[in-house]
Amino acid sequence: MPNSRPNVLWISTHDINPHLGCYTGVWPGAGQATTPNLDALAADGIRFDRAFAAAPVCGPSRSAIVTGCFPPAIGTMHMRTRATPPADVRLLPQYFRAAGYWTGNSAFTDFQLDVPDPVYDALGDHAHWRLREDPDQPFFMAFHGLITHESQLYLTDEEFARRTPDATRVEQVDVPPYHPDTEVFRTAWKRYLELVSQMDHWVGTILRQLDEDGLADNTIVVFWSDHGLGMPRGKRWASELGLREPLIVRWPGRVARGSVYDDPVALLDLAPTMLSMCGLDAPGHLHGDVLLGPDGVPRKRRDDYVVSARDRMGEQEDTSRTIRDRRFRYTRHLHPDRSPMGHCEYPDHLATWAEMRRLHAQEAHQQLAFGQPPSVLTELQRSIVAASKPAEELFDVEADPHEEHNLIGRPEYDDVRERLSDALDAWLAKVGDLGQLPERELLATWHPRPHCTEPVIETADGLVTITCPTDGAIVGWTTDPPSADSRRWRLYTKPFTPAEPIWVKGWRIGFGASADVPIPTSTR
Template sequence: MKFRTPNSGIVATLLILILSARCFTAELSARRDGLLKRPNILWISLEDISPDLRCYGDAYAITPHIDRLAQQGVLFTNAFSHSGVCAPTRSGIITGMYPTTIGTHHMRANGVPPAYVRCFTEYLRNAGYYCTNDAKTDYQFAAPITAWDDNRRGAHWRNRPDSTSPFFCVINLTSTHESRIRQPEQAYQKLRASLMPEQRHDPAAALVPPYYPDTPLTRSDWARYADLITFTDRRVGKILQDLEEDGLADETVVFFWGDHGRGLPRAKRWIYDSGIRVPLIVRWPGHVPEGARRDDLVCFLDLAPTALALAGVAVPEHFQGQVILGPERAKEREFIFAARDRMDETRDIIRAVRDKRFKYIRNFMPELPYAQTIDYMDQMPTMRELRRLHEAGELNEHQRLFFRDRKPVEEFYDTLADPHEIRNLVADPTFQPQLQRMRVALDVWARETEDLGLIPEPILDDRARPEGRWRTTQTPQIVIQNGRVSISCRTMGASIAYALGKPAPGQRSDWKLYSQPIALPADTRLRARACRLGYRDSPIARAVVR
């Protein structure tokens, strides 16, 4: 087990920046020589959804479009997020690195990743891909203008100026978010009315997990969640239909995934399987067998390197995931890892390691209970029901586990025999060899990835922003010689965007990613702006080609 994580320090950062520049140069050379036959890549992302789909064996689910996608591609049965909540998850996806390595692990933080860290889409843009995101970012830092050609509601592959250019398109569907489960009754009934009668879920037929009390209220939340999935399934079908109508289905790799587990208590925000096990389906006509199932362990840090590899782009050495498709596919890993840290207003430090069968959890703050009050989470009716029944003494032994005054220091589960992770086997002599093996694995991972979790957040904040001051990327310098424009920035790790001409009133600037000198005709007006993750963008530099 070896993770590609740089040693701290300026020398290591400079080395990685040099290697990244070489990656950019190699991509440009390959593009000029026409050596790369590259597919389009489409990500369909859902929020707050576990593998509660018919194609994953859930008989309660009604998901015909997603099921059809699974029949046309490969379904991953052991796909996991590295976090049980959206922002740290998406921070890891966009950078290809563990949030615990780059300092974006606390929920709702303004991170300042190391200088060598970029949004991986810059590598795709540099290689000629049109990169578009609709529209959620939630990266724990502001999305830089260098990350996307188009980053807004309604961004789409159809908007690319050159219809022959390859695209990387992300469509984030938010209709399964936890807030939609608890939306006002009138809004929910309107959504439910949009479903056919046979698509509406009967709360009486719901199979609630054993860690929930089986009450009409918990069944209602579960049925609402299932209705949201069916509603979103239709939206997935529409996206795939658009791809077909554009004649692009055969040349596009489609990834379907959910950002973490379902938006209900003891799932979202937690690193039990209910919080980190996710659906992942990939369709790639002619390259992956139809109706295939893979049980190898994959995690969200694999998405970025896989996208780059499919595009023929060199994967940066500092990425911590691995390629899971295509000729560069890596060998199967032995473990996946996950983390929970500060969650909104509540402190915590929890780490987990999992193989195909066992899960080991280490609680670094056992003195803190599981059921700390989180205002946003406590708006969920199921959470209120849990608290009410706990106070009334009406929860059973499994349901009471969540309300213990203290957490155990260690938890160990056989996820095949106990998929709900309610029987802690840490003291069972039968499993001591497996337990010790996973203790060691977690220690090695924490050391090799330079896990920042034990460093108090105020210290991390002060390192990132001394005395609380936000740093601003330095203004780029524009040099023009014989019609060739070179742009540089003195801020280490900065990326540069440029735009030509002057945007019309009300029109957005068409910022392009700068990677090498460009030739421009005389009298061209040029604007340039530099940005670094976690910094404020630079002032705009302006010049006219003479």
């Protein structure tokens, strides 16, 4: 008999803001993009107009999405780390697999965390819901596309054309005021919009496969991006451009077609929301809120704001905390003496970063060689490459969408600043902020990494019960011997009777896996 629980299909991309046609009038410049498939998805579901990432870079942001936890609270906030989170932290697909779902991921597990083997049924480029042995088994499938990643903006003309065969070409672009209107930035913006168009085509192919398989009516489809676009002041910045995201959910017959949710939401709300929509309990330790229930009806969040964080990016050490309500963004920079665009090896080789530094050097030459006031960049553009930044920023984003006018110091906004500053402090006190701890001290609490204790096996009446003494551990089992080239691990959830020899193992995120424990013949 078919399972009545809905399937869940995640389609995500990299490095974009809500530059989709359906966000025209909501996000500046959205109308420049050609996105018929995502526009249709929004028309058939709900569009979230104020959705924000937990961090303006992929790893920390995705850790929040897949765990439902705020990165500085669980140690995943520094870009490029392997955290040992608290024992109760799990990955969302584990909850689904434990509930009987088939789980798949198309290779991308950049979560700042080790992924235990029993979390996914299929992991890799081959992963697809069509791999399920039982077509009636519900699935949680995540497709992650790299089409819009910042690296794709800077390909050669020939390679860019080869990778965007289905994109709608853009003849002219409106370069926003925070970027200089030079050939480098015009080209980057043109390519960005064309990559969004190509990505939309990719989304369409996945949705058509869902239709072909007759699964669309019982599948929750979610589209999101991890953070803002990969140019200066976007990705890696604790800014509106770095954190504002598209978020669309479709669930035929449950979520009202063409509906809009315009209160602030966090991408870390996705984990508890998916569990709730599928009739599963969301664990109490999650920091996100349920946005849609099992009836598909929108729910109001507990808070009227969303908190995000910016921490170390590669070798670029900086710390910012920011909070956004419906109208205002308040940001606190813990190191105001550091440049907003300090050296970072990878992006400093990208054309837009190099262009900002070139223009900044021209201004320095104006002053040093000729004693002239700088005039190559505007004040807004200059703030990106300045030697320092304000300790606090406050922007009325609804009236000032490009965050051009810092309202800190204006008496008429003192009450707004105090309200949001207090709310930010309260949130960080509630969930915790390991970003305040020197990273070496944090790493010292994780290393040397321990190993899980070997699982304990008990048998009674032919049933095998398996436990792992390590707090927070999960147990997997397989019929593949240790000598096998690859092993398929299943998640242990309840006692069962093995039909053939099996091996079991324990995992905890941040720990080494335990040794294999075979089920002795005498216990079968």
